[in-house]
Each structure stands twice: as structure tokens, then as C-alpha cells.
Amino acid sequence: MNPVVALVGRPNVGKSTLFNRLTRTNDALVADMPGVTRDRKYGEGRIGDRAYIVVDTGGISGNEDGIDAAMAGQSLQAIEEADVVLFLVDARAGLNPADEMIADHLRRLNKAAWVVVNKTDGMDPDVAMVDFHGLGLQGPLPIAAAHGRGIRSLIEVTMADY
Ligand code: GDP
Numbered sequence: 001m002n003p004v005v006a007l008v009g010r011p012n013v014g015k016s017t018l019f020n021r022l023t024r025t026n027d028a029l030v031a032d033m034p035g036v037t038r039d040r041k042y043g044e045g046r047i048g049d050r051a052y053i054v055v056d057t058g059g060i061s062g063n064e065d066g067i068d069a070a071m072a073g074q075s076l077q078a079i080e081e082a083d084v085v086l087f088l089v090d091a092r093a094g095l096n097p098a099d100e101m102i103a104d105h106l107r108r109l110n111k112a113a114w115v116v117v118n119k120t121d122g123m124d125p126d127v128a129m130v131d132f133h134g135l136g137l138q139g140p141l142p143i144a145a146a147h148g149r150g151i152r153s154l155i156e157v158t159m160a161d162y
């Protein structure tokens with residue numbers, strides 16, 4: 001059975017762009033409008049010898065009424081189903097209170113959860129990641145989903161145990 005990889009994080013951090021990159025499709029709707037992907041979306045992908053199943057989610061805004069509401073529904077289910085959780089954050093936006101809330105939840109799980117810093121194009125990756133070392137999860141790993149930067153390494157590192 002191929003590992004299941006869930007993409008979670010705030011709206012607009014680039015989850016659907018990464019989904020498309022990992023599955024080489026445009027099936028996930030990518031838009032500038034936050035919260036467009038309302039349901040979980042599944043895709044199959046392969047990079048090199050590594051085959052996997054990816055789950056895109058609509059995102060957790062932090063405006064939901066408390067942690068239970070925020071993590072309920074499709075994001076929580078996607079996390080439960082996953083072997084590996086990729087928690088995307090936005091290098092340009094920096095660390096956000098909603099990011100810290102999501103990290104708090106992920107730290108309590110007995111599951112591999114990685115901080116993935118997206119939108120590092122045009123940035124020094126080390127500078128881009130500075131904000132995100134303290135989240136207490138695995139990583140951070142820098143990528144630019146829209147440009148394919150860091151994707152192969154992301155898959156190799158996060159799926160090494162599968
Ligand atoms: P989602 O809401 O997390 O699924 O985010 P989307 O994948 O819909 O992307 C939100 C916006 O970020 C879109 O305008 C994307 O083009 C943009 N975006 C995604 N990845 C990158 C990236 O690597 N670099 C930059 N500069 N923009 C990106």
C-alpha cells in the first residue's frame with residue numbers, strides 16, 4: 001500500500017499548487033480566493049520510485065470557533081487518514097497565529113508531521129525558514145510549489161520510511 005500524504009495549512013499557502021505538482025494534474029482548483037477547495041481531494045502520484053497518494057484539503061483559517069471547530073471536518077479527517085502530514089506555511093507571510101494553532105494540534109499526534117515552507121522562490125531558503133524552526137515539528141523544508149523547487153527532495157525526505 002502506498003503512503004497517504006495529507007496537505008494541510010491555512011488557505012492560500014499553496015496546498016492545491018503542491019497537489020497539482022505532486023500529481024501532475026490541474027485537478028485541484030487553484031485560485032487566489034482562499035478556501036476554494038471545500039472537500040478533500042485525492043490524487044495518485046509518483047516521483048522516481050516513490051509512489052504515493054496525496055490528499056488536498058480546503059485549509060484551516062484560524063477564524064473558526066476554537067480548535068475543535070477548526071480541526072473538525074475534512075482537515076482532521078485527512079490528517080487521521082494520512083501516514084505523513086505535510087503542514088504548509090507561507091514564507092512570504094511569515095509565521096501566523098493560525099500556523100501555531102495547527103502546529104499545536106499536530107504535535108499531539110503520534111504521526112510524522114513536517115513543516116513545509118512554500119513560496120521560497122526569490123528568497124534565500126535559510127532566511128525563508130527562520131520563522132518556522134520553533135513549531136516543534138519535523139522540518140522545516142523549503143519548497144516553491146509553483147516552480148517545482150524542492151519537490152523531489154521533499155518527497156525523498158518525508159517518505160524515507162515508507
Ligand atoms: P491553497 O489555498 O493552499 O490551496 O493555495 P493555492 O495552491 O490555491 O495557491 C494560492 C496562491 O499562491 C496562488 O495564487 C498560487 O499561484 C500561489 N502560489 C502557490 N505556490 C507558490 C509558490 O511556490 N510561489 C509563489 N510565489 N506563489 C505560489
Ligand code: MG
Pocket residue numbers: 015016017029030036037057058
Ligand atoms: Mg486549495
